[in-house]
Amino acid sequence: MAGNSMGVLFRVTTWGESHGPAVGAVIDGCPPGMDLREEDIQKDLDRRRPSGLPWSTPRGEPDRVEILSGVTEGRTLGTPIAIMVRNTQARSSDYESLRDIFRPGHGDYTYHGKYGLRDHKGGGRASARETVARVAAGAVARKVIARHGIRVTAFTRELGGIRAQKTCLEYLEENVLRCPDPEVVPCMLQVLDQAMKDGDTLGGVVEVLVTGCPPGLGEPVFQKMDADLAWALMSIGSVKAVEIGKGLECARMRGSQCNDPMTPEGFLSNNAGGILAGITTGQEIWIRVACKPVPSIRKKQWSVDNNGNPVTLQISGRHDVCVIPRILPVCEAMVCLVLADHLLRQRAISP
Amino acid sequence: MAGNSMGVLFRVTTWGESHGPAVGAVIDGCPPGMDLREEDIQKDLDRRRPSGLPWSTPRGEPDRVEILSGVTEGRTLGTPIAIMVRNTQARSSDYESLRDIFRPGHGDYTYHGKYGLRDHKGGGRASARETVARVAAGAVARKVIARHGIRVTAFTRELGGIRAQKTCLEYLEENVLRCPDPEVVPCMLQVLDQAMKDGDTLGGVVEVLVTGCPPGLGEPVFQKMDADLAWALMSIGSVKAVEIGKGLECARMRGSQCNDPMTPEGFLSNNAGGILAGITTGQEIWIRVACKPVPSIRKKQWSVDNNGNPVTLQISGRHDVCVIPRILPVCEAMVCLVLADHLLRQRAISP
Amino acid sequence: MAGNSMGVLFRVTTWGESHGPAVGAVIDGCPPGMDLREEDIQKDLDRRRPSGLPWSTPRGEPDRVEILSGVTEGRTLGTPIAIMVRNTQARSSDYESLRDIFRPGHGDYTYHGKYGLRDHKGGGRASARETVARVAAGAVARKVIARHGIRVTAFTRELGGIRAQKTCLEYLEENVLRCPDPEVVPCMLQVLDQAMKDGDTLGGVVEVLVTGCPPGLGEPVFQKMDADLAWALMSIGSVKAVEIGKGLECARMRGSQCNDPMTPEGFLSNNAGGILAGITTGQEIWIRVACKPVPSIRKKQWSVDNNGNPVTLQISGRHDVCVIPRILPVCEAMVCLVLADHLLRQRAISP
Amino acid sequence: MAGNSMGVLFRVTTWGESHGPAVGAVIDGCPPGMDLREEDIQKDLDRRRPSGLPWSTPRGEPDRVEILSGVTEGRTLGTPIAIMVRNTQARSSDYESLRDIFRPGHGDYTYHGKYGLRDHKGGGRASARETVARVAAGAVARKVIARHGIRVTAFTRELGGIRAQKTCLEYLEENVLRCPDPEVVPCMLQVLDQAMKDGDTLGGVVEVLVTGCPPGLGEPVFQKMDADLAWALMSIGSVKAVEIGKGLECARMRGSQCNDPMTPEGFLSNNAGGILAGITTGQEIWIRVACKPVPSIRKKQWSVDNNGNPVTLQISGRHDVCVIPRILPVCEAMVCLVLADHLLRQRAISP
Numbered sequence A, B, C, D: 001m002a003g004n005s006m007g008v009l010f011r012v013t014t015w016g017e018s019h020g021p022a023v024g025a026v027i028d029g030c031p032p033g034m035d036l037r038e039e040d041i042q043k044d045l046d047r048r049r050p051s052g053l054p055w056s057t058p059r060g061e062p063d064r065v066e067i068l069s070g071v072t073e074g075r076t077l078g079t080p081i082a083i084m085v086r087n088t089q090a091r092s093s094d095y096e097s098l099r100d101i102f103r104p105g106h107g108d109y110t111y112h113g114k115y116g117l118r119d120h121k122g123g124g125r126a127s128a129r130e131t132v133a134r135v136a137a138g139a140v141a142r143k144v145i146a147r148h149g150i151r152v153t154a155f156t157r158e159l160g161g162i163r164a165q166k167t168c169l170e171y172l173e174e175n176v177l178r179c180p181d182p183e184v185v186p187c188m189l190q191v192l193d194q195a196m197k198d199g200d201t202l203g204g205v206v207e208v209l210v211t212g213c214p215p216g217l218g219e220p221v222f223q224k225m226d227a228d229l230a231w232a233l234m235s236i237g238s239v240k241a242v243e244i245g246k247g248l249e250c251a252r253m254r255g256s257q258c259n260d261p262m263t264p265e266g267f268l269s270n271n272a273g274g275i276l277a278g279i280t281t282g283q284e285i286w287i288r289v290a291c292k293p294v295p296s297i298r299k300k301q302w303s304v305d306n307n308g309n310p311v312t313l314q315i316s317g318r319h320d321v322c323v324i325p326r327i328l329p330v331c332e333a334m335v336c337l338v339l340a341d342h343l344l345r346q347r348a349i350s351p
Helices: A038-048 A092-098 A108-115 A121-126 A128-146 A169-174 A182-197 A225-234 A247-252 A327-349 B038-048 B092-098 B108-115 B121-126 B128-146 B169-174 B182-197 B225-234 B247-252 B327-349 C038-048 C092-098 C108-115 C121-126 C128-146 C169-174 C182-197 C225-234 C247-252 C327-349 D038-048 D092-098 D108-115 D121-126 D128-146 D169-174 D182-197 D225-234 D247-252 D328-349
Strands: A011-016 A022-028 A065-067 A081-086 A151-159 A204-211 A239-244 A285-291 A301-304 A310-313 B011-016 B022-028 B065-067 B081-086 B151-159 B204-211 B239-244 B285-291 B301-304 B310-313 C011-016 C022-028 C065-067 C081-086 C151-159 C204-211 C239-244 C285-291 C301-304 C310-313 D011-016 D022-028 D065-067 D081-086 D151-159 D204-211 D239-244 D285-291 D301-304 D310-313
Touching: A011 A128, A011 D022, A011 D081, A022 A128, A022 D011, A038 A065, A038 A128, A038 A327, A081 A128, A081 D011, A092 A121, A108 A121, A121 A128, A128 A151, A128 A327, A151 A169, A151 A182, A151 A327, A204 A327, A204 B247, A225 A239, A225 A285, A225 A327, A225 B225, A225 B239, A239 A247, A239 B225, A239 B247, A247 B204, A247 B239, A247 B285, A285 A327, A285 B247, A327 C327, B011 B128, B011 C022, B011 C081, B022 B128, B022 C011, B038 B065, B038 B128, B038 B327, B081 B128, B081 C011, B092 B121, B108 B121, B121 B128, B128 B151, B128 B327, B151 B169, B151 B182, B151 B327, B204 B327, B225 B239, B225 B285, B225 B327, B239 B247, B285 B327, B327 D328, C011 C128, C022 C128, C038 C065, C038 C128, C038 C327, C081 C128, C092 C121, C108 C121, C121 C128, C128 C151, C128 C327, C151 C169, C151 C182, C151 C327, C204 C327, C204 D247, C225 C239, C225 C285, C225 C327, C225 D225, C225 D239, C239 C247, C239 D225, C239 D247, C247 D204, C247 D239, C247 D285, C285 C327, C285 D247, D011 D128, D022 D128, D038 D065, D038 D128, D038 D328, D081 D128, D092 D121, D108 D121, D121 D128, D128 D151, D128 D328, D151 D169, D151 D182, D151 D328, D204 D328, D225 D239, D225 D285, D225 D328, D239 D247
Parallel strands: none
Antiparallel strands: A011 A022, A022 A081, A065 A081, A151 A204, A204 A285, A239 A285, A239 B239, A301 A310, B011 B022, B022 B081, B065 B081, B151 B204, B204 B285, B239 B285, B301 B310, C011 C022, C022 C081, C065 C081, C151 C204, C204 C285, C239 C285, C239 D239, C301 C310, D011 D022, D022 D081, D065 D081, D151 D204, D204 D285, D239 D285, D301 D310
């Protein structure tokens, strides 16, 4: 109910500010008797860490996960799983000059407006650091759905306007951008490099593929699978658009093109993206999200301070040039969390 | 929690099958002492009714709303408001031949897979008739937010591939498609006409504009305003994509272009669409949704029956050629419902 | 979330004022494919109706139930089940003189305080008529749990200070008070008669017995089975105390007396009332609730009006002398609803 | 929704096993800008700690609270407040012999039945250690309601069958049992002493008094204030009965005795305990709960092991002879949490 929770049966609550002592999550509703070790979670957290490459933030904390409850002798108890990651490299001094200034493109102005005060250090709760908790919780959800054969993979469809034309998933692990088109990777790296030199940032498009999903997941009317997926992905700070299946393209098709014909051997196409009337068909689920460029740029910007006075600012600090590829495990986590919840809900009513 | 409810404080539950006795909604949490009469709701329901034009369904029931509780002597009591609209023109015989056949593009196959049985008559719960209840509940939400100066308007940005280039909102009431670009309307009507002649259907793009929204609505992390809006709109049967502000376009901008600079006089642009870090800025909110073509086409299609045997089908029945313009009040209703809920939530914590 | 709903997976929302057009409920989450007909619900509603005996209200409407959705051809669809009962015998004129007067022991004063206005006719939402919707929804829950062998029976333990010493359940159907002790029934009837003659009312104690409940239902910490049962029963207007198992008596036992020893053949006693650490043991569940006397008495009472002026009032209208026995099906309904919800929740995580 | 959370707007999730690394809580929905320091929470935690007297457990960990998020520079941010208390004195070796044995009166058997496995060490999640998190969260709720003048006090009404006849609240701080009747304290201490010598345990009755509560808190029908209070208190492990106002006694009154007459100066009595139709009247709220004796006794008991074989056991370990007085701050915490939630909910709709 409150704004920091999601899910009905696989329910996750996250907490933590960027420069507070820690960030974390509580998972309530994980099935009992499942193997779970800190390594399972650490693996996904490591994928979210900075790459060490020049256009990635140098904030390089190890993000060691601690499981504080809900697991004994390597197995889940059915009770809440509390997960914590200490913030060890917060450099709050970087933000002292921004204490009273609203950074454009960030939540500074809206948090101040909503709450009447805000944690200016590193963006506080609105920082992308919050996604550490999502990825940690998502790693648990990933294990839950994997037991039913469901697998979730995110990759880079587009970066800085450069689009992957091919979809060679076997190529994902072989490039730092997890781009499925080998030919465009050098070009993507080049625009990243140029943006960095310009003190500017880039956006991109992420695609998420779900395989092995059984038919029947999703609820009628409001908690449709596509609605919940859209919600989960749009809740990631930089996401500005979500498409399911052929998405926007469907608006330009005729019904006779868009409908996916069925045969005894299965569907002949998948424009719907694996979801019909909000419920999974058993086909692959395809989702696409558009991410805006990182708002922290080194270029000079106009803004105002807490008192409404005009200021110009130049953001130094430690920032990524693009949310890709670090946002990929975050997208996967959100999709895993939605699927785990719907999977449990379907079990409650299935014969 | 269950799939047919939405909202935390302004909580709506809808019910009803297309060919059952009625459809309806219960609204729990409407503030007390607000004027509310059946006419307030009827007005929006009438906007959702078929237009009478050739490419609109001839299912022409009057959709008279009944308020069954929560209102006395024209004022809301603070107790649940139950709303019902009888289904008076269901022609279930139209569907007898489809009892065992899965219509492509519809929920027949997935409902059958999920529940092990389904109401084949008119699509049952998965029918667009379900949106009667949304529009009725949305009309109450519209009154709640109007008291705080918030106004929600949906219009047609694109239809059958024809795009409105201009945004003349004063023109909306003057054409049956609620298109803000007078010049493209004839063209839109022509593609509708052609699709109808072909026994085919069309999709389109709807845009929703919110004015008068105060800053500070929306919650951190999961129940961000943009996440909740994406969820609400994606929960409409034919919606396949949702964009906030400049949406997909942001992915191709640089940070220096995408950030909206602030001055003492306000923001200099609105690429974010009125939402930053999930919380409203006080600017206009702009949302765009892509709708797939109506799946009920008169052309011959391939499918299977309940037993997996191949069939071909041609859908007769009474269907629209395009969900536009009837989907416009549905989109408005969903946005009103989300805003009403967040408005009440913000009141709970505001000083 | 909102105040008129209960349950997580078997979720019920009720609506309706005593003198409004109707009262009703929406059940979201009922498993699909279950036989359900209006007669199933009517049976329990009939048990809630006035008995026709002198100390029972003469408000004698038939309370015919209508199922408006969620059922087709006699089977549940898995979609929301909307249930409605029209109010046909509301005599609002009886209440005109009470428009501005707060009746002692009723919710008039608190509803006015909470909402700033109230429906004075028949108590509005705070009327016991609201329990029609609970009983109707409970009848559906009763069917859900009956499929798993669970049965819920409420009976009269005490009335007007007269206590049933024996517990002969086979005697319940044979007396109008559903009292399990044949010897005290004449005495109970006598105190009822005397109270009626005095223009006064009585309270009593109801006991609820659950048989056939499997072990493992209930959640740790907050949504313990006993906590949810206490909540559900305390939500009935006249209930002022809830005891589980030996209840209050436990406070006076020593641990060595109170603990229920276990043997390979099962527990040797049931002081706990079938629930340990909030989770069912598989034994019988015993619950006891204390009901206050009906607050509508014919004797003269002191009160105040909306403006704080002193008034004396004498309530005429049509009222029961005691909530027993009409409250018995209401207590059963609440227990059935809680059990149905926990049963579905347990299915979601069971191996 | 999941079993370890409570509240709608002031929402608390707790986690932790008795012998795990820590126990904790996340509070989502605390109003922003409120002073909050670790000392505020520590104060209540210290009241929950063992007294050091002979009939109190010697498990003497300091229970130092850490605030991990949601507070900056001593003020709440409006974001989730995560609280953690490390378990520093768990002696799991005490429990090794109980690994496969179900202790009578504990949750061992039911947790095993529900989840198929359990944390046998110190009772795991079912341990009273879990209430550390409740008390910590309750301390924050206490601050929220104190800002509106509401105060919550729990005291000992009865212990081991000895009843406090007087209610001298000014005496509470002067005796270790927080008993309001000076004359019975020596007697209570004597029965405690005797039970300890016998290797046995005692139960008791706790009373909770709420002062300063405004009228209008509570929701109709299901989320009545009394229902939510009953639920919150019954969710405490050892509670077996809850009474509101005169409670059980009401069942033996006539309507003319039980109704609280109103005058321009206020109510003339308070049999209802400050709640009418589920909504607060503005009077004092009186609640009484019965606590069973501590189930861990040193006497020999019969039970079974995981495989159903008969065993006899004698529990050593470190245990209290009675939950009183340590349960008093837990009862206060639960009442504070319910009031804080309803207070925020009422703010959302109040004019």
